[in-house]
Amino acid sequence: MCSQARVRLTTAFALPFGPVREQRITESVLELIAAEVGARNPAIATVLLDWEPYGGLSVSGLRDRHGNPIDDHDLTLDITFYASDIRATADTALTGSRPHEPGLFRLDLTAAMTSATQPPGIVAAHTLRAGQRLDHGKRVHAVTGREDHLDIAFDDGTWWCDVPAQHPITLWDGNPSTRRYPFTFLATDEYRIHRRETGHDPTHRPGAPEYENPPTRTPRVGDRVRITGLLPGDPAPLDLGATGTVTGFGARYAGQIFVDWDNGRALILLDSDPFEILSAESAATP
Numbered sequence: 001m002c003s004q005a006r007v008r009l010t011t012a013f014a015l016p017f018g019p020v021r022e023q024r025i026t027e028s029v030l031e032l033i034a035a036e037v038g039a040r041n042p043a044i045a046t047v048l049l050d051w052e053p054y055g056g057l058s059v060s061g062l063r064d065r066h067g068n069p070i071d072d073h074d075l076t077l078d079i080t081f082y083a084s085d086i087r088a089t090a091d092t093a094l095t096g097s098r099p100h101e102p103g104l105f106r107l108d109l110t111a112a113m114t115s116a117t118q119p120p121g122i123v124a125a126h127t128l129r130a131g132q133r134l135d136h137g138k139r140v141h142a143v144t145g146r147e148d149h150l151d152i153a154f155d156d157g158t159w160w161c162d163v164p165a166q167h168p169i170t171l172w173d174g175n176p177s178t179r180r181y182p183f184t185f186l187a188t189d190e191y192r193i194h195r196r197e198t199g200h201d202p203t204h205r206p207g208a209p210e211y212e213n214p215p216t217r218t219p220r221v222g223d224r225v226r227i228t229g230l231l232p233g234d235p236a237p238l239d240l241g242a243t244g245t246v247t248g249f250g251a252r253y254a255g256q257i258f259v260d261w262d263n264g265r266a267l268i269l270l271d272s273d274p275f276e277i278l279s280a281e282s283a284a285t286p
Helices: 002-013 019-040 073-083 188-194 280-284
Strands: 046-051 057-063 094-096 105-108 122-124 140-145 150-154 157-161 168-170 185-187 224-227 243-249 256-261 275-277
Touching: 002 019, 019 073, 019 105, 057 073
Parallel strands: none
Antiparallel strands: 046 057, 046 105, 094 105, 122 168, 140 150, 150 157, 157 185, 224 243, 224 275, 243 256
């Protein structure tokens, strides 16, 4: 696995200068890091990284599956050596670090490596097979090809993939704060949200009232939010009073708010959903 990753990294360096080259280098470096960690210290589940003054990334921490720090000096040096070549971070396996974690980026290694030729968390859609375990332990039961998407049956229901089958896709748990690739899985009952050509409001959750001008009640990254009512159309709604921290906003579809929920749920909040932005005093109260 490491040797294959090194070959792909060498190939990426040979590409003409430009954004495509930078992206391929980053993807190859992250794949190499995942392979090195898996071979040398499988207990590591997360690699935390930050920018170096001269460019590139360096390791700011290693964590096990429970978030406990792991000290591996030699591996840290090797990862930093590889990561120093990273220049592009968008649309890769890197996500933003959590408030309590050091550094700006996190590389989650818990996603199963389902393809020997792709970085963690990415496979080609047509290579999915029943029995594979994907992000966060999800297991594939069946893959059904449709006219313009794939239906992926997991343990917790059927999801769909909105990209051509030959493209690399994200193995995603539904929470954009955990994966930041351009291609995603979403629950089947939210298919209409991603069908702009139908004229349907792209931020409309199935079962919710239609609206011409969606509310613009948008919190800031880092704000604490709390659910104040049932989420329309959600088959397994968050509990009333559920809280979380805002991690970002939908660049592809207006009105999406990405939240790291305290109860571990994976759900996109819409700015039309019933929620409140907690004050600093309320957020600090257990």
